[in-house]
Amino acid sequence: DAGVIQSPRHEVTEMGQEVTLRCKPIxxxxxxxxxxxxxMRGLELLIYFNNNVPIDDSGMPEDRFSAKMPxxxxxxLKIQPSEPRDSAVYFCASRLRDTExxxxxxxxxxxx
Amino acid sequence: xxxVTQAQTEISVVEKEDVTLDCxxxxxxxxxxxxxxxxxxxxxxxxxxxRNSFDEQNEISGRYSWNFQKSTSSFNFTITASQVVDSAVYFCALSESPSGGYQKVTFGxxxxxxxxx
Numbered sequence: 001d002a003g004v005i006q007s008p009r010h011e012v013t014e015m016g017q018e019v020t021l022r023c024k025p026i027x028x029x030x031x032x033x034x035x036x037x038x039x040m041r042g043l044e045l046l047i048y049f050n051n052n053v054p055i056d057d058s059g060m061p062e063d064r065f066s067a068k069m070p071x072x073x074x075x076x077l078k079i080q081p082s083e084p085r086d087s088a089v090y091f092c093a094s095r096l097r098d099t100e101x102x103x104x105x106x107x108x109x110x111x112x
Numbered sequence: 113x114x115x116v117t118q119a120q121t122e123i124s125v126v127e128k129e130d131v132t133l134d135c136x137x138x139x140x141x142x143x144x145x146x147x148x149x150x151x152x153x154x155x156x157x158x159x160x161x162x163r164n165s166f167d168e169q170n171e172i173s174g175r176y177s178w179n180f181q182k183s184t185s186s187f188n189f190t191i192t193a194s195q196v197v198d199s200a201v202y203f204c205a206l207s208e209s210p211s212g213g214y215q216k217v218t219f220g221x222x223x224x225x226x227x228x229x
Contacts, residue, residue: 033217042221043203048214055214091157093217098164098209100147101217103157 006092006104013111018080021107024073025094033101034067034077035091043091049075082111114139116206118220125194126228133189133223135204141165145215146180146187147205151222157203163187194227201225 005024013019025032034046047057049069057067064083069075079086087110095101115138125131137146148160161171163180171178175192191198204220 031215035219043219045216045218048216050214056216089155093157095215095217097215098145100145100159100162101205102159103149105156 004092004094004102004104006090006107008107009105010108011110013082013109015083015111016081017111018078019082019086019109019111021077021090021092021109023075023077023092023104025075025092026102027073029094029096029102030072031095031097031101032069032075033091033093033095034075035093036088037091037106038088046077079109082109084111087111114141114144114206114208114216114218116204116218116220118204118223120223121221122224122226124226124228127196128193130190130192131194131225133191133202133204133225135187135189135220137185137187137204137206139185139206139208141208143209145207145209147207147217148178148187148189149203149205149219151201151203153200160189191225194225196227196229199225199227 007022031050033048035043037043046059047067052069067077089106089108091103091106093101093103117136144165146163150158168180177190179188201222201224203222207215207217
């Protein structure tokens with residue numbers, strides 16, 4: 001298996017633009033997580049899905065953030081409009097129940 | 113609510129020294145899982161170990177060992193004879209396992225380990 005695949009690896013965008021981050025989880029995994037990592041706040045859980053259904057989005061910072069999982073093999077995290085304070089590394093992870101989570105390589109987002 | 117505390121923000125040791133990274137957790141569930149991950153300077157998150165709440169046996173894997181104590185809600189990680197390649201940020205994480213419920217994974221704030229040659 002190729003593991004969790006995230007794209008793009010790097011994204012530089014201007015403030016106010018829409019940004020879409022993509023994630024392909026490991027086949028067969030039934031939970032998917034989006035995390036954000038910054039120096040100030042560490043690794044924060046933004047949202048997680050179970051069987052494609054959003055379970056807890058209490059970590060989503062604002063209405064500018066939205067996440068979808070239209071099927072078991074794909075998820076997106078969208079920021080619209082983006083702001084400089086959204087600059088961070090965004091990780092996607094997937095897991096089976098009672099096992100460890102496997103992480104993608106992350107997307108480094110820079111909003112200028 | 114589940115919570116993980118890693119009180120040590122940064123640790124520096126000289127190569128070949130032993131070092132222990134502390135992890136304290138909070139949970140109301142009787143069934144849960146604990147994890148350690150390593151994040152080297154390259155940035156990826158690498159899984160190291162998983163432990164379930166019913167297995168308090170300590171584990172050793174090469175120079176790495178883990179001490180799980182439910183009485184103190186701790187899951188500490190020791191690196192013996194540290195090496196420069198061990199320099200990384202180490203995260204402890206917790207996942208509750210409510211019967212039929214959902215399992216989110218909560219991470220601690222991480223401990224940055226620097227091994228000085």
